[in-house]
Amino acid sequence: MRLSIRNQLPGTVISVTPGEVMAVVKVRLTGGQEITSAITLEAAGALDLAPGTAVHALIKSTEVALATDGD
Amino acid sequence: MRLSIRNQLPGTVISVTPGEVMAVVKVRLTGGQEITSAITLEAAGALDLAPGTAVHALIKSTEVALATDGD
Amino acid sequence: MRLSIRNQLPGTVISVTPGEVMAVVKVRLTGGQEITSAITLEAAGALDLAPGTAVHALIKSTEVALATDGD
Amino acid sequence: MRLSIRNQLPGTVISVTPGEVMAVVKVRLTGGQEITSAITLEAAGALDLAPGTAVHALIKSTEVALATDGD
Amino acid sequence: MRLSIRNQLPGTVISVTPGEVMAVVKVRLTGGQEITSAITLEAAGALDLAPGTAVHALIKSTEVALATDGD
Amino acid sequence: MRLSIRNQLPGTVISVTPGEVMAVVKVRLTGGQEITSAITLEAAGALDLAPGTAVHALIKSTEVALATDGD
Numbered sequence: 001m002r003l004s005i006r007n008q009l010p011g012t013v014i015s016v017t018p019g020e021v022m023a024v025v026k027v028r029l030t031g032g033q034e035i036t037s038a039i040t041l042e043a044a045g046a047l048d049l050a051p052g053t054a055v056h057a058l059i060k061s062t063e064v065a066l067a068t069d070g071d
Numbered sequence: 072m073r074l075s076i077r078n079q080l081p082g083t084v085i086s087v088t089p090g091e092v093m094a095v096v097k098v099r100l101t102g103g104q105e106i107t108s109a110i111t112l113e114a115a116g117a118l119d120l121a122p123g124t125a126v127h128a129l130i131k132s133t134e135v136a137l138a139t140d141g142d
Numbered sequence: 143m144r145l146s147i148r149n150q151l152p153g154t155v156i157s158v159t160p161g162e163v164m165a166v167v168k169v170r171l172t173g174g175q176e177i178t179s180a181i182t183l184e185a186a187g188a189l190d191l192a193p194g195t196a197v198h199a200l201i202k203s204t205e206v207a208l209a210t211d212g213d
Numbered sequence: 214m215r216l217s218i219r220n221q222l223p224g225t226v227i228s229v230t231p232g233e234v235m236a237v238v239k240v241r242l243t244g245g246q247e248i249t250s251a252i253t254l255e256a257a258g259a260l261d262l263a264p265g266t267a268v269h270a271l272i273k274s275t276e277v278a279l280a281t282d283g284d
Numbered sequence: 285m286r287l288s289i290r291n292q293l294p295g296t297v298i299s300v301t302p303g304e305v306m307a308v309v310k311v312r313l314t315g316g317q318e319i320t321s322a323i324t325l326e327a328a329g330a331l332d333l334a335p336g337t338a339v340h341a342l343i344k345s346t347e348v349a350l351a352t353d354g355d
Numbered sequence: 356m357r358l359s360i361r362n363q364l365p366g367t368v369i370s371v372t373p374g375e376v377m378a379v380v381k382v383r384l385t386g387g388q389e390i391t392s393a394i395t396l397e398a399a400g401a402l403d404l405a406p407g408t409a410v411h412a413l414i415k416s417t418e419v420a421l422a423t424d425g426d
Contacts, residue, residue, distance in 0.1 A: 001143045003200070004185035004279040006107035008138070019376030021232035022251065024395055025137060031102015036077035037135035038377065038395055040203050040237055040251055043146035047139045056138045058145070061182050062275045062417045063134035064108035066096060066359040067079070067127045068118045072356045074413070075350040075398035090163035092303030093322065095182055109164065109182055111308055111322055111416050114359035129358070132395050133204045133346045137146040148249035150280070161305030166324055167279060173244015178219035179277035180306065180324055189281045198280045204346045205276035206250035208238060208288040209221070209269045210260045214285045216342070217327035217421040234374035235393065253345050253379055253393055256288035271287070274324050275417045290391035292422070309421060315386015320361035321419035331423045340422045347418035348392035350380060351363070351411045352402045 007059035011035065016049050025049055027057055078130040082106065087120050096120055098128055149201035153177065158191050167191055169199055220272035224248065229262050238262055240270055291343035295319065300333050309333055311341055362414035366390065371404050380404055382412055 011029035023044035025037045035057050049055070082100035094115035096108045106128050120126070153171035165186035167179045177199050191197070224242035236257035238250045248270050262268070295313035307328035309321045319341050333339070366384035378399035380392045390412050404410070 002189050002281045002283055004179070004181040004189055005136075005200070006182060006185055009104050009106070017376050019232055019235075019374055021230050021237045022235050022374075022376050024132065024376045024397065027137070029102055029104065031100055031104050033080050033100065033102050035080070035130075035135060036132040036395065036397070037137050037146070038132040038204070039135075039137060039146040040148060040249065042237065042249070043137075043148055043203075047137060047144050047146055049137065049139075053139060058136040058138055058147070059106075059130055059134060060276070060278050061095065061107040061109040061185075062180070063130060063415070064106060064110075065076075065129040065415050066098070066108050066110060066114075066118060066120065067129055068120075068124060068357045070357055073352045073354055073402050075392070075394040075402055076413070077395060077398055088163050090161055090303055090306075092301050092308045093161075093163050093306050095163045095184065107182065107184070108359070109417070110359040111320065111361060113308065113320070114361055114416075118357050118359055129360070131347070131349050132398075133393070134202070136202050139144045141144055147278075151246050151248070159305050161303055164303075164306050166274065166305045166326065169279070171244055171246065173242055173246050175222050175242065175244050177222070177272075177277060178274040178324065178326070179279050180274040181277075181279060185279075189279060191279065191281075195281060200278040200280055201248075201272055201276060203237065203249040203251040205272060205344070206248060206252075207218075207271040207344050208240070208250050208252060208256075208260060208262065209271055210262075210266060210286045212286055215331050215423045215425055217321070217323040217331055218342070219324060219327055232374055232377075234372050234377050234379045250288070251346070252288040253290060253391065255379065255391070256290055256345075260286050260288055271289070273418070273420050274327075275322070289420075293388050293390070308416065311421070313386055313388065315384055315388050317364050317384065317386050319364070319414075319419060320416040321421050322416040323419075323421060327421075331421060333421065333423075337423060342420040342422055343390075343414055343418060345379065345391040345393040347414060348390060348394075349360075349413040350382070350392050350394060350398075350402060350404065351413055352404075352408060
């Protein structure tokens, strides 16, 4: 599958915190950064996400804002 | 400033491609990955973004999807 | 690849309208509806999108709002 | 009301799964596809969403990514 | 039409800056704040947006991040 | 910190409704409007959000849709 989603960052699941309908998943990216994803509980189950699962974090470019230091 | 945005990934601008009202900015994250951001042209100007600018990529956790290998 | 993105709607590209850095792509879904996607020009090129290309429209559930009739 | 939101897909609610602050709503589109929406619990209540409710799924074009087969 | 979108902020268009496929619209909210919207050029045309047009800015709650002062 | 996020609306927290992994925060903007934000429970805790907390609502322009009256 080829995705229009420009940002496909490989990493490994660190934790999956289930809520009633949503789940928050923490991923250690291969670059060492930690990234947080909020998806539906259903999705977390469908992908069998658990600590150690290899994943890609998918982020559409229109969802990426930028910040610089300074005022 | 403290942000509710969980994902604040440091990096350096590689390129800024201006359109008429939008701009696409490529950033090399400190972890080595390349990330693409689509922001307004106005925003790119306001932050004086240019190759070499130190930035943080800001991504709300609800905007991060996940993918695993396999069918 | 398995995606946490719950909405994966099959269809066929009707048109690709390129801008300077973004592109607007119209897709006829298999259900007959027309859907509009705004992605980066780079992404449209990387996927070789053209009228007739078979695609899936990917929409994270947190991006789907709902409306009902009535006031 | 006229919306700038390009994607307004008619359908019928299949299920509403309430969480503590969010709700996941499944909708059968008139084209036959199933679509999942994650909205606030408050919104689900305000719209009196229940199985059988006629709705439109609203999706801004910048939130629609695309995928093609192949590597 | 009743929307699940929790944030419906009334205001008046100040400017519409067209790009090739996107448009950036500035709106003066009734509260006095200025808000910027990036929509497709098609949408801006379909709503006949021009300075003085009365609008509502629609923002899904999952798209609203928060910031506080301090480190 | 300078943000590419064009919409930075000052206000004060009215309420914080915690879920298991998400939280819904209501903010009274300085213009008098009420705005709703859905963020992770973790973020709400990290920012020590409580009624009376001074905040800015941050909204990327690509997340702002528009509506006009009429059909």
